[in-house]
Amino acid sequence: MTLDLDTARSSPTRSAEPTALAEGSTALSTLDLLEAEAIHVIREVVAEFERPVLLFSGGKDSVVVLHLATKAFAPGKVPFPVLHVDTGHNFPEVLAFRDATVERLGIRLEVAKVQDYIDDGRLAERADGTRNPLQTLPLLDAIAAGRHDAVFGGARRDEDKARAKERIISLRDEFGQWDPRNQRPELWSLYNGRHTPGQHVRAFPISNWTELDVWSYIQREGIPLPSLYFAHEREVYSRDGMWRPVGEFSPPRENETVEVRTVRYRTVGDMSCTGAVESDAADLASIVAEVAVSTITERGATRADDRLSEAAMEDRKKDGYF
Template sequence: MTTLEPAVDNLVALESEAIHIFREVAGEFDRPVILFSGGKDSTLLLHLAIKAFWPAPVPFPLLHVDTGHNFDEVIEFRDRVVERYGLRLVVAKVQDWIDDGRLEERADGLRNPLQTTPLLDTIAENKFDAVFGGGRRDEERARAKERIFSLRNSFGQWEPRRQRPELWNLYNGRHRPGEQVRVFPLSNWTEADVW
């Protein structure tokens, strides 16, 4: 036995868990969507979704909140991936919210803090009820408290007291109209696992 075998076994288990989660969501929700930025975590998330449903296409769209400050290569990569796998893409451009007055440009020019409103508006407009994200528990303390199925209220806010236990890989996706569930298939992955 080599020293790599436990690491490989761990990755196989993590991948199996993520694929199980994708399939659970497909069976339990009406309008799921995958958040996609083109970064390492969202690229892995999409890779796992493709594996979960192959040879059929991924049964839900990607949502990219475009800050307008992306490298051209990121947008080109996103578009190539969408075309290659026949995916549906929803793009929420922060600039559109600035142009119509729903957001104001920040004095420091940063756009990342402005993504929340376009994200929540686009989720509501499209009636997405499950939103896949690439969050991992090893990233920060707040994420460590998140469940894999993390209930959000009608304002898109996390309410710790309303989170459900997740015992024996059983997930509860029940939610009221207007609420959504954020789903984190990479919760148990580490950054090293992703790489």
């Protein structure tokens, strides 16, 4: 089957429900097409590569990719492990969700800890306190140690200009680096996974999804998520136009006032670099409605690490970041 995503995306309604054509027949909705494409990518990678792994943080995008993998191989188990690069500054709710999810699905969890690299001197703490940019070396070492030749990720093209450049199957060289000028064509849903020893690919099954697609799919499938994605009261303070969480790894400065506000998180990273947005969206329907009218991407609205420079994400991706 050919997945005509351009036609689907041109529809003014982008309905998540099948549209009746004639009695007894239906057309695939946008979500059906996106799901089919993602499952196709996951199955192709598993068929072609020997030791795939899924980057799994407990964030919504990696949760969706894992859900798609369970559907791709049902009734069997997901045939590859998940890998989390643990910065040590994670939200406790997300770590608890991560552990509960892998236990429920019976899959193996690999963890690479940034703290280990700081303790033995391979990495040093940054002056700004965030550890997100420190994840690259532990990630590349974990890929090498696990001999993973394909790494699934939950990145989407609508998140960031650098991610918009990347292919669904993206080659990384012997040093784990990405060259945006050396991209392979992906015509007619044909993917080139050719690589030499030492190289690997990153595979992004939901690359063509938007944030609204992700939330609409989560609502349709009833996919569980960490509680911090939903509106709740939390102690926060304002910094750089974002509501930052109060915690051990993100303490307020002397001139910053702590307030209790009703907030939720659109994306999840370090506590030290992820901001919340004011919201009363406490259920999936409310979140879908809220995202539908948003004019700022979730990373643009809530990620301080992407504001380090105009090319912050691209620079990190060139070095081997997600």
